[in-house]
Amino acid sequence: MTDQTYSKTELMICVAARLFQDGTTAFIGTGIPMLAAMLATKTSAPNLLPVFEFGGLGAILEDLPRAVGEARTFHRGILAAGICELMETAQRGFIDYGFLGGAQIDPYGNLNTVTIGEHDHPKARLPGSGGGNDVGSQCWMTVAIMQHDKRRFVPQVDFLTTPGYLSGPMARENAGLPVGTRPINVVSTLALMDYDDGPGGTYRMRLAATHPGVTVQEVIDNTGFELIIPEHVRVNDPPSDEELRLLREEIDPERFYI
Amino acid sequence: MEVIESGIGEMIQPPDIDGFREWNRTQKTRKLVDKRMSEQEAISRFVYDGCYIGTELYGTVRCPMSVSRELVRQGKKDLRVCGQGVLELDLWMAAGLVKKLDITYIGLEVYGTSNALRRAVESGQIEKCVEWSNASISWRMKATAMGVPFLPARSMLGTDMIKYSSAKVIEDPFTGLKVCLLPALILDVAIIHVHRADRYGNAQIEGITGFGAEMARACKRLIISTEEIVDTDEIRKYPDRTIIPYFLVDAVVHAPFGSHPGEMAYVYGRDEPIIREWVEASKTAEGAKAYLDKYVYGVANHQEYMKLIGNERLSQLVEEREKRV
Numbered sequence: 264m265t266d267q268t269y270s271k272t273e274l275m276i277c278v279a280a281r282l283f284q285d286g287t288t289a290f291i292g293t294g295i296p297m298l299a300a301m302l303a304t305k306t307s308a309p310n311l312l313p314v315f316e317f318g319g320l321g322a323i324l325e326d327l328p329r330a331v332g333e334a335r336t337f338h339r340g341i342l343a344a345g346i347c348e349l350m351e352t353a354q355r356g357f358i359d360y361g362f363l364g365g366a367q368i369d370p371y372g373n374l375n376t377v378t379i380g381e382h383d384h385p386k387a388r389l390p391g392s393g394g395g396n397d398v399g400s401q402c403w404m405t406v407a408i409m410q411h412d413k414r415r416f417v418p419q420v421d422f423l424t425t426p427g428y429l430s431g432p433m434a435r436e437n438a439g440l441p442v443g444t445r446p447i448n449v450v451s452t453l454a455l456m457d458y459d460d461g462p463g464g465t466y467r468m469r470l471a472a473t474h475p476g477v478t479v480q481e482v483i484d485n486t487g488f489e490l491i492i493p494e495h496v497r498v499n500d501p502p503s504d505e506e507l508r509l510l511r512e513e514i515d516p517e518r519f520y521i
Numbered sequence: 522m523e524v525i526e527s528g529i530g531e532m533i534q535p536p537d538i539d540g541f542r543e544w545n546r547t548q549k550t551r552k553l554v555d556k557r558m559s560e561q562e563a564i565s566r567f568v569y570d571g572c573y574i575g576t577e578l579y580g581t582v583r584c585p586m587s588v589s590r591e592l593v594r595q596g597k598k599d600l601r602v603c604g605q606g607v608l609e610l611d612l613w614m615a616a617g618l619v620k621k622l623d624i625t626y627i628g629l630e631v632y633g634t635s636n637a638l639r640r641a642v643e644s645g646q647i648e649k650c651v652e653w654s655n656a657s658i659s660w661r662m663k664a665t666a667m668g669v670p671f672l673p674a675r676s677m678l679g680t681d682m683i684k685y686s687s688a689k690v691i692e693d694p695f696t697g698l699k700v701c702l703l704p705a706l707i708l709d710v711a712i713i714h715v716h717r718a719d720r721y722g723n724a725q726i727e728g729i730t731g732f733g734a735e736m737a738r739a740c741k742r743l744i745i746s747t748e749e750i751v752d753t754d755e756i757r758k759y760p761d762r763t764i765i766p767y768f769l770v771d772a773v774v775h776a777p778f779g780s781h782p783g784e785m786a787y788v789y790g791r792d793e794p795i796i797r798e799w800v801e802a803s804k805t806a807e808g809a810k811a812y813l814d815k816y817v818y819g820v821a822n823h824q825e826y827m828k829l830i831g832n833e834r835l836s837q838l839v840e841e842r843e844k845r846v
Contacts, residue, residue, distance in 0.1 A: 318729030334843030350656035390628030396654035438679025439699025
């Protein structure tokens with residue numbers, strides 16, 4: 264335990280970083296996923312192979328990338344290729360994890376990064392899919408990292424950009440998405456979620472662990488749909504002193520995100 | 522073959538692949554011609570109102586910013602854009618030059634959503650947004666590069682991306698799997714910034730190649746801007762590094778610091794203060810206009826732009842480049 268104070272964003276990054284498995288391949292989206300991946304490589308997953316969609320594979324993440332195409336995404340890397348090569352690597356089953364952000368998420372883990380409101384007359388035009396749809400379609404396991412509030416955790420996304428479980432059991436298979444690919448977790452500013460995707464499950468989002476100091480009720484109150492609440496909800500460990508030091512001194516000293 | 526689902530998005534440019542072959546046969550010389558010219562000449566000769574145009578890589582990374590700024594200066598309008606961009610497409614949108622978008626991602630990455638995109642789309646100035654994922658748009662160029670009318674893929678399936686694109690879903694006759702068919706994407710004009718090229722257009726890139734190889738093969742006219750013009754002997758010494766052979770190229774623009782305020786791997790880093798200046802300025806239409814007045818309309822060409830930025834600053838960016846270690 265630690266008595267240091269930390270922000271919700273710092274905690275979210277730490278919880279996300281702990282999900283990276285050493286010796287696996289992971290597609291890293293822009294923003295918070297980059298910080299989580301850097302923290303993971305400096306702690307529990309030194310042999311993580313980070314993949315950045317524009318062509319960087321296996322970079323040593325010494326400085327925080329500010330763009331998914333910049334030199335920090337292939338700094339002392341193994342491969343500096345192009346977007347087709349890495350997307351095709353995912354399509355043929357070589358990329359284990361995908362880490363993504365989004366503006367909205369629904370109970371099945373579907374993400375929206377295209378428009379708020381009607382597509383043709385939007386209230387807000389968001390950046391677009393980028394590689395998000397591809398990562399959610401092609402990687403074996405996808406993790407979403409999100410701010411947690413009712414505007415973002417919605418019953419139905421305004422535009423389904425990146426596939427989670429779509430409409431539930433068998434929906435991904437029926438749509439033609441590669442068999443065995445799936446969303447596994449959502450890391451938010453309040454909690455860690457997984458999915459009720461065991462045999463006979465609903466494939467809806469389920470609370471797995473709250474962040475320290477956050478009640479289950481608080482998570483429920485900030486979720487715009489009915490979240491499955493299991494009998495036992497774990498509590499995530501707070502950031503360690505070392506995790507906070509790495510984040511503040513080595514990963515984001517210029518405070519782009521934290 | 523049964524079409525299971527068809528996107529309702531407009532086919533912004535029909536994939537006329539035989540027409541493209543004919544174009545390549547009749548309109549692209551195989552002769553070694555000196556294609557060096559200025560940004561002004563390249564834009565005025567090859568870019569026209571209403572053309573279907575794309576840039577590579579994007580706004581802060583190996584991006585043809587000097588050519589993109591010149592396009593704004595000449596006010597080429599009603600552009601149909603294949604989009605994937607940060608600063609360059611922001612400038613075009615802020616100047617009111619874009620009419621339709623085959624969009625995959627336009628945003629400011631670390632700095633969030635593009636306000637220029639928001640204003641242009643939410644006001645209706647951009648009439649159509651047709652949605653694609655990054656892989657899809659790259660594979661659409663790859664289809665053209667292969668000389669085939671479409672490619673099958675396993676992206677976009679099951680989502681609204683199919684609906685608002687011009688892709689189709691069919692059952693694969695070999696395996697019975699549902700696949701997404703991506704129509705070949707043929708640009709009227711493409712603009713690519715590279716590390717070095719010779720006078721004929723043989724071009725080499727260091728670091729990641731983005732979708733440069735595919736885009737160079739999926740356009741009728743190709744403008745190359747380059748950090749350095751080298752002798753053809755240099756190209757011949759390292760032919761394994763050439764990703765764009767000369768016969769694909771129509772214009773070679775010598776543009777040192779051509780990606781500024783973006784970066785160029787192993788040559789110079791990105792100019793964070795100037796990028797931040799755009800991020801702040803572009804929050805309002807007035808701010809964006811003031812930025813354009815200062816950095817685009819207020820200078821006659823790329824040489825004046827570099828003077829405005831100043832040698833001291835540019836040397837500093839060279840110091841901050843990614844180094845081969």
